[in-house]
Amino acid sequence: MNKNLPVYFSKQDGDLWLTEEEREDLKISYRIKEILFEGQSEFQHVMVLDSYSFGRMLVLDGIVQTTSIDGYIYNEMISHVPLCIHPEPKKILIIGGGDCGAAKEVCKYAVVDQVDMVEIDKLVVEVCQHHLPEVSGPLADSRVQFIYDDGVNFAENKENEYDVVIVDSSDPIGPAKSLFEKSFYQSIHKSLKADGLMVCQSQSPIFHQEVMQQTYQRIGELFHFVKLYTAVVPTYPGGLWSFTVGSKNYINPDPARLKDKETHYVNKDIIERCFSLPQFMIEQYPPFENN
Amino acid sequence: MNKNLPVYFSKQDGDLWLTEEEREDLKISYRIKEILFEGQSEFQHVMVLDSYSFGRMLVLDGIVQTTSIDGYIYNEMISHVPLCIHPEPKKILIIGGGDCGAAKEVCKYAVVDQVDMVEIDKLVVEVCQHHLPEVSGPLADSRVQFIYDDGVNFAENKENEYDVVIVDSSDPIGPAKSLFEKSFYQSIHKSLKADGLMVCQSQSPIFHQEVMQQTYQRIGELFHFVKLYTAVVPTYPGGLWSFTVGSKNYINPDPARLKDKETHYVNKDIIERCFSLPQFMIEQYPPFENN
Numbered sequence: 001m002n003k004n005l006p007v008y009f010s011k012q013d014g015d016l017w018l019t020e021e022e023r024e025d026l027k028i029s030y031r032i033k034e035i036l037f038e039g040q041s042e043f044q045h046v047m048v049l050d051s052y053s054f055g056r057m058l059v060l061d062g063i064v065q066t067t068s069i070d071g072y073i074y075n076e077m078i079s080h081v082p083l084c085i086h087p088e089p090k091k092i093l094i095i096g097g098g099d100c101g102a103a104k105e106v107c108k109y110a111v112v113d114q115v116d117m118v119e120i121d122k123l124v125v126e127v128c129q130h131h132l133p134e135v136s137g138p139l140a141d142s143r144v145q146f147i148y149d150d151g152v153n154f155a156e157n158k159e160n161e162y163d164v165v166i167v168d169s170s171d172p173i174g175p176a177k178s179l180f181e182k183s184f185y186q187s188i189h190k191s192l193k194a195d196g197l198m199v200c201q202s203q204s205p206i207f208h209q210e211v212m213q214q215t216y217q218r219i220g221e222l223f224h225f226v227k228l229y230t231a232v233v234p235t236y237p238g239g240l241w242s243f244t245v246g247s248k249n250y251i252n253p254d255p256a257r258l259k260d261k262e263t264h265y266v267n268k269d270i271i272e273r274c275f276s277l278p279q280f281m282i283e284q285y286p287p288f289e290n291n
Numbered sequence: 292m293n294k295n296l297p298v299y300f301s302k303q304d305g306d307l308w309l310t311e312e313e314r315e316d317l318k319i320s321y322r323i324k325e326i327l328f329e330g331q332s333e334f335q336h337v338m339v340l341d342s343y344s345f346g347r348m349l350v351l352d353g354i355v356q357t358t359s360i361d362g363y364i365y366n367e368m369i370s371h372v373p374l375c376i377h378p379e380p381k382k383i384l385i386i387g388g389g390d391c392g393a394a395k396e397v398c399k400y401a402v403v404d405q406v407d408m409v410e411i412d413k414l415v416v417e418v419c420q421h422h423l424p425e426v427s428g429p430l431a432d433s434r435v436q437f438i439y440d441d442g443v444n445f446a447e448n449k450e451n452e453y454d455v456v457i458v459d460s461s462d463p464i465g466p467a468k469s470l471f472e473k474s475f476y477q478s479i480h481k482s483l484k485a486d487g488l489m490v491c492q493s494q495s496p497i498f499h500q501e502v503m504q505q506t507y508q509r510i511g512e513l514f515h516f517v518k519l520y521t522a523v524v525p526t527y528p529g530g531l532w533s534f535t536v537g538s539k540n541y542i543n544p545d546p547a548r549l550k551d552k553e554t555h556y557v558n559k560d561i562i563e564r565c566f567s568l569p570q571f572m573i574e575q576y577p578p579f580e581n582n
Contacts, residue, residue, distance in 0.1 A: 017318075024322070025343035027308075031316040052316035053498075070497065073569075206361065206525050207344075232523050232531040234497050239530015240523040269567035276560035278364070 006038060006045065008062035018049060022063050022171070023207075026237065030054065030064070036131045041123040043175045048131040054235060056132055058099055060124070061174055066099045068134035070234045074201070075101030075135065076266040077231040077274065078243060082164045082199045083109050084253040084271050085245065089163045092116070093191065095151035095179065097168035098124030100136035106166070107141045108261045115144045116162075118155075120175055122148045152178045158191035165192060167200035172211055180211065182218045185246070189222045197247035198223075205230065205281055206238040213284070219246035220288040227251055228285055229274040231265070240278075297329060297336065299353035309340060313354050313462070314498075317528065321345065321355070327422045332414040334466045339422040345526060347423055349390055351415070352465055357390045359425035361525045365492070366392030366426065367557040368522040368565065369534060373455050373490045374400050375544040375562050376536065380454045383407070384482065386442035386470065388459035389415030391427035397457070398432045399552045406435045407453075409446075411466055413439045443469045449482035456483060458491035463502055471502065473509045476537070480513045488538035489514075496521065496572055497529040504575070510537035511579040518542055519576055520565040522556070531569075 009032070010017050016032040033050040040046070047059040055068035066074065079102045083089050090113045094102050098119040106115050119125055125146065128136045147154065151167075165188050169176040178184060179200075188198050202215040220226035223246035233241040245251070253275075255268035277285070300323070301308050307323040324341040331337070338350040346359035357365065370393045374380050381404045385393050389410040397406055410416055416437065419427040438445065442458075456479050460467040469475060470491075479489050493506040511517035514537035524532040536542070544566075546559035568576070 023344070026322070027320040029318040029320070053314070230523075232521075232529075234529040234531060236530075238523075238525040239527075240525060264571050265569045267570045267573065269564075270569060273560075273564035273567045276564045278556045278561060279558045280555050282558065 006047070006062075008059070018051070018059065018062070018064075020063055022173075023237065028237070030057070037127045039123065041121050043121045046121070046123050046127060048127050056134065057235075058124070058128060058132060058135070060170060063171065064235050065170060066101065066132070066135050067235050068132060071099065071101055071132075071135040072263075073231055073265045074233050074241070075099070075105055076263050077229075078102055078166055078168055078199060078201060079105035080258060080261070080263065080266045081229060081243065081253060081271060081274060082166060082197060082245065083112075084255060084257045085247065085250050086164050086197055087250065087254070090114070091162050093118065093155070093158075093162045093165045095155065095165065095167045096170065096176065097166065099128045099132060100125060100139045102166055102168045103141075103144050104137040104139055107139070107143060109257075112143060115141075116147060117144055118147045118149050118151050120148070120150050152181075152184050152187065155184065155187035155191050158187070160190075160193055162192050163196050165196070165198040167198065169201060171203070180215065185218050185222055189246070192248060195249035197245060197250060199243055199245045202228070202242045202244040204236065204238040205240055205242050205278075209284070212242055212244075215244050216285055219244055222246060224248050225251040226288055227275060228277060228281065230277065230281075231274060297338070297353075299350070309342070309350065309353070309355075311354055313464075314528065319528070321348070328418045330414065332412050334412045337412070337414050337418060339418050347425065348526075349415070349419060349423060349426070351461060354462065355526050356461060357392065357423070357426050358526050359423060362390065362392055362423075362426040363554075364522055364556045365524050365532070366390070366396050367554050368520075369393055369457055369459055369490060369492060370396035371549060371552070371554065371557045372520060372534065372544060372562060372565065373457060373488060373536065374403075375546060375548045376538065376541050377455050377488055378541065378545070381405070382453050384409065384446070384449075384453045384456045386446065386456065386458045387461070387467065388457065390419045390423060391416060391430045393457055393459045394432075394435050395428040395430055398430070398434060400548075403434060406432075407438055408435055409438045409440050409442050411439070411441050443472075443475050443478065446475065446478035446482050449478075451481075451484055453483050454487050456487070456489040458489065460492060462494070471506065476509050476513055480537070483539060486540035488536060488541060490534055490536045493519070493533045493535040495527065495529040496531055496533050496569075496575075500575070503533055503535075506535050507576055510535055513537060515539050516542040517579055518566060519568060519572065521568065521572075522565060
């Protein structure tokens, strides 16, 4: 096996280690029990690994995306917050989200009629459903349509159709780069109904201030409301992670909508409290004039 | 220099890397610009390093303790929360906290008359004051008494003396191990006035559930109130960090007490909402009967 080991791995004293090399100055290494899947799709290198610290992990191009011990935090936060803001979220578009965790959370709302899940890489969906059931769940809900397409192309051709759009992208490198462009947010805006709203993951307030500022600015220029919220994602660098909401009409969450939803991180307090930002973020992201 | 490099370092392609080896299954490596201080005290190995990702870092026995880019988060959260709970915190005891950051924050309150700072390792205080001014500040406040002693011994001999005790310890290994024992919490309880309260850092809700449960249980059995709050500390594993308050009388913070304090993370919203726990923590830490 050593001979064919992907470049992301090293062996030390007989142990297998995955080292994330994306950052020039900070490296995180995970001791690995087993490689459950390894393959190359048309778009990226895809693995599911069983690790000692985080259980099973989805790894794309050598970077950990989600894990069985903390994946629920990110997926609950990117889904329940927008669904508690919109009073009647019937038609949902998820762009990215190949681990199916966001779709799983969205399906907890009876009000939802249709979920279009547009993921560029079919292999990611397949391996997550097979190897990462803790994250993706047994997603056999007939309301979910799987569409294997480029999210940018898909959104461009939609108009006045969705109540909520969730942009669940990986980092702004590789296949997800175009999901951080202004023209993409314009397409999302057009694809939303007159009272629709979007949410996207917008990276770390500590390490990716440039991407965050740019996302906040671009969404703020297009939408009537722009608002940031945060969550802790233990496997992402810095722990603190940001999400940006752009909304045409509604902006305040109604935590009562969480009623009877089974969750592991989110609760009524968290839905309200996640918009309370640390002081340095309040100073860096002043409200837009139109808000 | 290579010859005398401490064991915590490696060289790769001419670059110097510090790798934290405390965890068996997860390693974090920091690219280092410069070793600003390196020495062995009676108690531990002490370094201040200049890193590319986190700026200057205090490193004890090879483990990063605080950094110039995020040290304020931890220090503000362990100080302002108890000082907003106690209505008249005049006499404060800080155990540990050699980086002087907690003492710096406490001194922002005019109501405070005296701060006894009991740190076992004088070398840590000296190197932080010299090399880590962003964290320790120019701490020349006459209300602060530096006492270089074992926190356990010091607390044992105090009775009915303090309004607030802050236990700002490192991990429960090495010199800080005894700061997690039940007998130590008993001494703290005795050292507090009849309406006094304590706070301690109680490790990660994700990675150190055993220590957290034990701390919660031990403090809950001694004090009328026990309550957890959380903050994000980017340089600590898992990002999410917990603090445990034990109080004889007061438990609700009054964020108005923050007025005019210059802070970078804490604000009125954060002081109130830090007690809103993720759902999995609410389930793991039910309220004590006496609360």
